[in-house]
Amino acid sequence: MITTTMGTARAEELIAALPARAWCRLSAGAGAHGPREYWWARVPVRICWQPGRGHWLLARRSITTGQIAYYVCYGPRRTRLVDLARIAGTRWAIEECFQQAKNEAGLDEYQVRDWRAWYAHITLAVAAHAWLSVARSLATKGDPTPTTA
Structure with missing residues (x-):
């Protein structure tokens, strides 16, 4: 459950309520076969934002399967969607590093x-x-x- 200005709601409900124009096709970073592109959208959440800071529900939808993954993000209030997508994309590099450390060290x-x-x-x-x-x-x-x- 995510807290919004109107109470609480499920992530799926918040994202499903977005208009089609809220989705942007963006790259989450370079992959082995070129840019990792997805459809991205965000919804502001949490009613108690600190001055200059904000929370968002970020959604990443697969271009091929339509499967949606969700992230809860926090950062400067003026953070752009492209920046949230890029930062979410760094997760793969971190997971790869941990997997290598498991295998090698x-x-x-x-x-x-x-x-x-x-x-x-x-x-x-x-x-x-x-x-x-x-x-x-x-x-x-x-x-x-x-x-x-």
């Missing part, structure tokens, strides 16, 4: 027992993944493997 190989140990494991796994990424990048350029200082 053991990010997912830990049983949580306490906060400090979990935090140390996550920090070391992400740092190891970053080092591996830089080393791989330098190796493809023909540069020597980075060394510790």
